[in-house]
Amino acid sequence: MSLVFYILSALTVAGGLAAMLLKNMVHCVLALTVAFAGLALLFLNLDAQFAGFAQILVYIGAVAILVVFAILLTRGSETPQEGIFSRTWQAGLAASAAVFAVLGWAVLHSMSQLPHETAMPDVNVRQIGQSLVGRYVLPLEIVAVLLTVALIGAVIIAMQEKEEPK
Amino acid sequence: MTPLTGYLLVAALLFSIGLAGALTRRNAILVLIGIELMLNAANLNLIAFWRYGPHPEALTGMMFAIFSIAVAAAEAAVGLGLVIQIHRHAKTTDLDQMNRMKG
Numbered sequence: 001m002s003l004v005f006y007i008l009s010a011l012t013v014a015g016g017l018a019a020m021l022l023k024n025m026v027h028c029v030l031a032l033t034v035a036f037a038g039l040a041l042l043f044l045n046l047d048a049q050f051a052g053f054a055q056i057l058v059y060i061g062a063v064a065i066l067v068v069f070a071i072l073l074t075r076g077s078e079t080p081q082e083g084i085f086s087r088t089w090q091a092g093l094a095a096s097a098a099v100f101a102v103l104g105w106a107v108l109h110s111m112s113q114l115p116h117e118t119a120m121p122d123v124n125v126r127q128i129g130q131s132l133v134g135r136y137v138l139p140l141e142i143v144a145v146l147l148t149v150a151l152i153g154a155v156i157i158a159m160q161e162k163e164e165p166k
Numbered sequence: 167m168t169p170l171t172g173y174l175l176v177a178a179l180l181f182s183i184g185l186a187g188a189l190t191r192r193n194a195i196l197v198l199i200g201i202e203l204m205l206n207a208a209n210l211n212l213i214a215f216w217r218y219g220p221h222p223e224a225l226t227g228m229m230f231a232i233f234s235i236a237v238a239a240a241e242a243a244v245g246l247g248l249v250i251q252i253h254r255h256a257k258t259t260d261l262d263q264m265n266r267m268k269g
Contacts, residue, residue: 032199054232055209107175115218
């Protein structure tokens with residue numbers, strides 16, 4: 001466990017917490033961007049360069065901007081008077097605390113069975129590309145179809161409805 | 167504590183934060199943000215198992231994480247489109263006020 005890991009995980013968790021707790025929604029998205037950046041740095045720390053840069057491109061570059069657009073289009077930056085949490089927030093908090101307790105218990109009690117390879121994986125982008133068009137070509141095609149469907153579907157869903165003919 | 171345990175614990179914490187946000191926030195967009203955080207925590211698990219598990223040269227965990235990132239991007243686009251359309255229809259993104267399915 002290195003110091004870098006502790007700093008990066010503290011940054012990521014703090015970003016996630018702030019994204020879920022802040023009142024102003026634009027601030028929430030900025031905190032979310034910090035969490036995504038921390039996750040990308042954690043990926044780089046795990047020697048997964050390709051996934052780290054894909055994380056930066058897709059999440060910080062696309063998803064965060066998309067969320068900002070959605071917030072501004074729905075005028076969500078105004079804080080509601082009734083508060084930012086729903087009426088049943090105690091139940092939600094209890095459920096997520098229970099989930100964390102179960103996950104943490106499972107991780108801590110299976111520590112001896114977890115794999116622990118210390119050798120650094122020798123993987124470059126060329127190998128990733130070759131396995132993307134080799135062994136994983138069918139999932140790649142399915143993801144391509146999914147992205148096309150999502151693109152068309154999002155445009156159709158968000159399209160302005162025509163006025164009903166009277 | 168092995169490094170893998172640390173990463174798994176951070177991922178579990180992030181997943182729980184995302185779940186708490188998705189379950190407690192009123193605004194539909196912030197619920198989507200919580201779901202994104204949960205997906206990212208799962209990706210961190212996949213990458214950590216790829217790094218510390220046997221046979222990293224098979225690239226299984228890495229490929230899983232990359233496809234998961236692509237699926238999450240598609241999910242975010244469709245989800246935010248749905249939120250914008252609901253806002254246009256119901257004039258709110260407050261989930262506590264959306265209590266009927268009748269158009």
